[in-house]
Amino acid sequence: MSSHLALRRTHTPAPLAGWSRFVMLDLHSLLPFVKTIVITFAVMILLGVTTAPTLQIAQTIVALGVIMAVPLNLFAADEQAGLELLYQILPIRKRTRVVGRYATVLLTTLAAVVVGTGSTLIEAAVTNVPSGGLLVGVGTLIAAALIVQAVQLPLYFALGYQRARLLNFALLAVAALLIILAIKQISPAGVAEIPQAVVLGGSVLVAVTCYALSAWLSYSWYRRREF
Amino acid sequence: MSTELAIEGRGVVRDRGRFRLGPVDLTLPRGQVMGLVGPNGSGKTTLIKAILGMTALDAGTLSVLGTAPERAKGSVCAVLDAKFLVPGWSVAQAVRAIRPFYPNWDQNYAESLLARFTLDPDAKVKELSHGEGNKLALVLALAPLPELAVLDEPTSGLDPLTREEVMQVIRDYMARRDSSVLFSTHIPADLGGIADQLVVVRAGRVVYSGHMDALTEVFFAVRGTNDDLLPLRDRLIGARSTTTNFEAIVRAVDSGGLPSSVLVEEASIDDVVKALAVPVTEGIAR
Numbered sequence: 001m002s003s004h005l006a007l008r009r010t011h012t013p014a015p016l017a018g019w020s021r022f023v024m025l026d027l028h029s030l031l032p033f034v035k036t037i038v039i040t041f042a043v044m045i046l047l048g049v050t051t052a053p054t055l056q057i058a059q060t061i062v063a064l065g066v067i068m069a070v071p072l073n074l075f076a077a078d079e080q081a082g083l084e085l086l087y088q089i090l091p092i093r094k095r096t097r098v099v100g101r102y103a104t105v106l107l108t109t110l111a112a113v114v115v116g117t118g119s120t121l122i123e124a125a126v127t128n129v130p131s132g133g134l135l136v137g138v139g140t141l142i143a144a145a146l147i148v149q150a151v152q153l154p155l156y157f158a159l160g161y162q163r164a165r166l167l168n169f170a171l172l173a174v175a176a177l178l179i180i181l182a183i184k185q186i187s188p189a190g191v192a193e194i195p196q197a198v199v200l201g202g203s204v205l206v207a208v209t210c211y212a213l214s215a216w217l218s219y220s221w222y223r224r225r226e227f
Numbered sequence: 228m229s230t231e232l233a234i235e236g237r238g239v240v241r242d243r244g245r246f247r248l249g250p251v252d253l254t255l256p257r258g259q260v261m262g263l264v265g266p267n268g269s270g271k272t273t274l275i276k277a278i279l280g281m282t283a284l285d286a287g288t289l290s291v292l293g294t295a296p297e298r299a300k301g302s303v304c305a306v307l308d309a310k311f312l313v314p315g316w317s318v319a320q321a322v323r324a325i326r327p328f329y330p331n332w333d334q335n336y337a338e339s340l341l342a343r344f345t346l347d348p349d350a351k352v353k354e355l356s357h358g359e360g361n362k363l364a365l366v367l368a369l370a371p372l373p374e375l376a377v378l379d380e381p382t383s384g385l386d387p388l389t390r391e392e393v394m395q396v397i398r399d400y401m402a403r404r405d406s407s408v409l410f411s412t413h414i415p416a417d418l419g420g421i422a423d424q425l426v427v428v429r430a431g432r433v434v435y436s437g438h439m440d441a442l443t444e445v446f447f448a449v450r451g452t453n454d455d456l457l458p459l460r461d462r463l464i465g466a467r468s469t470t471t472n473f474e475a476i477v478r479a480v481d482s483g484g485l486p487s488s489v490l491v492e493e494a495s496i497d498d499v500v501k502a503l504a505v506p507v508t509e510g511i512a513r
Binding site: 092 | 279280281282283297300301304305307309310311312313314315316320323324325327328329
């Protein structure tokens with residue numbers, strides 16, 4: 001059967017760490033959702049390029065939505081496809097699963113940020129709008145996304161997709177509201193005065209702290225769950 | 228605990244409120260196949276979950292391949308009677324997703340099994356029939372060349388031809404590897420010619436545990452009219468009666484002195500398992 005050739009491996013890859021194998025599995029389980037995620041992203045980029053900067057807030061919210069959709073889809077696949085059962089059969093510990101899931105979410109978030117930043121630069125070039133303060137914007141977006149994820153991930157680990165998703169949507173609404181209010185409060189002149197290194201450093205610090213606390217909480221809850 | 232044993236359980240208890248498994252003693256030597264038989268809700272899946280390290284014990288000790296079940300996972304693979312693959316995956320994607328977790332994964336063997344089962348690598352998991360889904364699960368369980376394969380109802384719901392196909396693959400696997408298999412099934416006939424050990428569970432307790440070959444030496448099938456049933460009820464096991472006749476099994480040691488009107492013959496696996504595993508009229512079964 002010729003299509004069997006597609007499976008054949010011609011070399012033995014170096015063994016991956018447990019968490020990275022789990023990341024690979026997570027990315028595999030996202031495959032069926034790739035089309036939806038890519039379409040959402042494409043719409044976001046198109047909106048940015050074809051409209052004036054007035055839609056920046058909407059774009060930010062859409063970006064956050066896309067970022068939040070990844071954990072949503074991962075935990076949805078866990079429950080709908082019975083992947084929790086698979087995880088329990090596979091030789092991976094619960095701690096490794098938690099670390100791997102956080103790594104997947106972080107990885108996809110960073111990928112989204114890279115694409116989003118690229119699209120903003122394209123937008124700036126097409127619309128001749130100055131892209132000053134981009135670094136601040138990116139830093140803020142990463143911090144916002146990671147803080148939201150740091151709150152939502154333990155809920156998913158503790159309750160599972162079905163029971164946590166309503167809380168997740170409520171969280172999304174609150175996050176969007178807070179972002180809109182925050183953006184309205186920010187004075188462009190004031191933002192320009194903040195050294196970009198401070199914004200980036202602060203974002204990284206906030207993200208790492210939130211993620212570490214969140215992962216610890218997730219593991220504490222998840223290890224007590226029986227399926 | 229001895230590493231010559233694939234599974235060794237002593238006084239295993241799992242209490243789930245309305246259902247209690249155990250205490251169960253279980254011993255599977257390496258290189259042997261254990262058939263685990265019992266009706267729905269008898270505790271087979273709970274026992275399997277304990278062996279796979281998926282559930283904690285409330286009492287007792289359980290060792291798998293000489294270590295704790297959670298630590299043995301790299302050498303243990305399973306087919307469970309439930310879906311555990313992303314429906315949107317293709318067969319090839321499922322293989323690619325699972326493969327990295329097992330250093331001993333034999334890709335050539337995986338491909339040969341896919342070809343033998345005529346599973347199209349491009350077919351989506353959600354498009355597979357029940358039988359094809361079971362076959363894929365079996366490929367994913369055997370390609371890592373596990374030291375212990377735990378197969379929970381791998382033939383459940385399959386037509387006779389597909390069932391035989393699956394059984395043949397399991398037999399071939401056992402022939403080429405010195406592995407151990409725990410094989411749970413509703414169909415006692417599946418165990419003929421493959422199982423070395425038989426464990427029958429009922430209502431959370433092991434009601435029989437022994438060598439398959441000894442089964443038909445330990446028990447005889449008996450048939451007779453209902454007139455003979457009442458006087459013999461303390462000696463018969465799992466007696467089932469119609470309006471005129473009954474059938475049951477009897478321990479070989481209890482078979483002496485039965486009335487000549489009662490027909491005593493060699494018991495099949497089916498006779499024994501049915502009598503031991505399925506509850507019958509109170510006061511007759513024991």
